[in-house]
Amino acid sequence: MKQTVAIAGATGYIGRWFIERFREKYHIIGLSRREVDQNPYPEVTWRQVELYSITSTTEALKGVDYCIYLVHSMSASARLNQGNFEDTDLLLADNFIRAADANQVKQIIYLGGILPKETPIENTSTHLRSRWEVERTLGSGKAALTTLRASIIVGPGGSSFDMVKNLVQKLPVMMCPKWTESDTQPISLRDTLQIMDICMGNENTYGKAIEIGSPEVMTYKNMLQETAKVMGRKRVIFSVPFFSPGFSKFWVGLFGESPPQLVSPLVESLRHTMTVSPDLAFDEAEIDYMNFEESVRYALETKDKPRLPSFKALERQKNTVRSFQRLPNTRHKSVNWVANRYKIWLPTFFRFLVSAQEDEKGSVCFFLSQTKKPMLQLTLIQDRSDKKRQLFYITGGWLVRRMDYGWLEFRDVLNGEYIITAIHEFVPRLPWLLYVNTQARVHLWVMRRFGKYLEKFKEN
Numbered sequence: 001m002k003q004t005v006a007i008a009g010a011t012g013y014i015g016r017w018f019i020e021r022f023r024e025k026y027h028i029i030g031l032s033r034r035e036v037d038q039n040p041y042p043e044v045t046w047r048q049v050e051l052y053s054i055t056s057t058t059e060a061l062k063g064v065d066y067c068i069y070l071v072h073s074m075s076a077s078a079r080l081n082q083g084n085f086e087d088t089d090l091l092l093a094d095n096f097i098r099a100a101d102a103n104q105v106k107q108i109i110y111l112g113g114i115l116p117k118e119t120p121i122e123n124t125s126t127h128l129r130s131r132w133e134v135e136r137t138l139g140s141g142k143a144a145l146t147t148l149r150a151s152i153i154v155g156p157g158g159s160s161f162d163m164v165k166n167l168v169q170k171l172p173v174m175m176c177p178k179w180t181e182s183d184t185q186p187i188s189l190r191d192t193l194q195i196m197d198i199c200m201g202n203e204n205t206y207g208k209a210i211e212i213g214s215p216e217v218m219t220y221k222n223m224l225q226e227t228a229k230v231m232g233r234k235r236v237i238f239s240v241p242f243f244s245p246g247f248s249k250f251w252v253g254l255f256g257e258s259p260p261q262l263v264s265p266l267v268e269s270l271r272h273t274m275t276v277s278p279d280l281a282f283d284e285a286e287i288d289y290m291n292f293e294e295s296v297r298y299a300l301e302t303k304d305k306p307r308l309p310s311f312k313a314l315e316r317q318k319n320t321v322r323s324f325q326r327l328p329n330t331r332h333k334s335v336n337w338v339a340n341r342y343k344i345w346l347p348t349f350f351r352f353l354v355s356a357q358e359d360e361k362g363s364v365c366f367f368l369s370q371t372k373k374p375m376l377q378l379t380l381i382q383d384r385s386d387k388k389r390q391l392f393y394i395t396g397g398w399l400v401r402r403m404d405y406g407w408l409e410f411r412d413v414l415n416g417e418y419i420i421t422a423i424h425e426f427v428p429r430l431p432w433l434l435y436v437n438t439q440a441r442v443h444l445w446v447m448r449r450f451g452k453y454l455e456k457f458k459e460n
Helices: 013-022 054-060 085-102 126-138 159-170 189-199 220-231 245-256 260-270 292-301 335-349 432-437 439-459
Strands: 004-008 027-032 036-038 045-048 066-069 080-082 107-113 144-150 173-176 208-211 236-239 321-328 354-358 364-368 376-380 389-396 407-413 418-426
Touching: 004 013, 013 027, 013 189, 054 085, 066 085, 080 439, 085 107, 085 126, 085 321, 085 407, 085 418, 107 126, 107 189, 126 144, 144 189, 159 220, 159 292, 173 220, 189 292, 220 236, 220 292, 321 439, 335 354, 335 364, 335 389, 335 407, 335 418, 335 439, 418 439, 432 439
Parallel strands: 004 027, 004 066, 027 045, 066 107, 080 321, 107 144, 144 208, 173 236
Antiparallel strands: 321 418, 354 364, 364 376, 376 389, 389 407, 407 418
């Protein structure tokens, strides 16, 4: 009997190639934000999911044995996204492990990044710190986590290799930043997929972080030189010490033809040595690794890419807002305490300007000055709130256009290290430009001040 494998991030580079290679071996469920219109592979099931919603994610993982988690939130999901990708990734991972545990998923395979050995994790790039936080979050539940840490995966359609290829195509002379002399161990797409398959359902890999890479250690400058050789391009490539990180991002983004949200975290990460630790190396089976030259030839010569379904257009409100802020956790206080404290703190902070009324069920209305109509109404959803999460639906107020959807939550993450407060699918009533330059800015300022307020309790 085929095992059922759900893939979060199924339409991405690794996800679509895993489906292409193993769609006959497993019953694969691809998770997508959009509804499928036409499916080229009837043996593959597609489920529509909103990963920002625990309820939707829990429904999508019903009947699933194993999961592959390939989510990296580099692109916006609303017209206005307030917050950074690492806070978004953290919340999405927390949603996913809650949903996986609710469905008694046996194992999650997470494809992360090799962590540098010479640098404490808090001093690494935001990209690598985010990967580490996601790894810790996915490992905090009942489902067994197998983390595969890789540096650059070389294959057709991979964003990291495409940047290398585009740089070689466009630049006959390359003055490379000093970080291009850092060592790394790239791995081919083929070998990565084989290792993922070997780990699937393999209890020897449960609860482990495994670093993967071909035995060939090389620098990023070597990668450019080898790629030029395979492509038959004569290129002059040398390193200089004076490239600032900002200029490096501009240079790679311009000539590597990659979006800034991808280039920036990648360039920050490449300054680290990212080689496989002997004690974390994959040893579950013998792998006939492709070397870098073979991987590049395979990437360049593969013309037929995996087929994806066509998707229906996503029906959504025009002016949606997501807003994420990471707050300090007071450690000795619960999320319930933080949420209740916010209800008290806000009218106190805006003394004589904002008032609040709370009912016996924990729902609250905020009023401007002495007006009788609330500017914001938050309804506590008690049956979906717990000691690690407080959920409020946004159900009214003259600042709100859409009252049948949208929610505010306070979330305990990373075993109490932080609290994330998040607004999802909020649709403002104010005209968009006025909202962006007034209410949206005030919200960010208020949450920062609330974070400062919580800091006092953390220190006590």
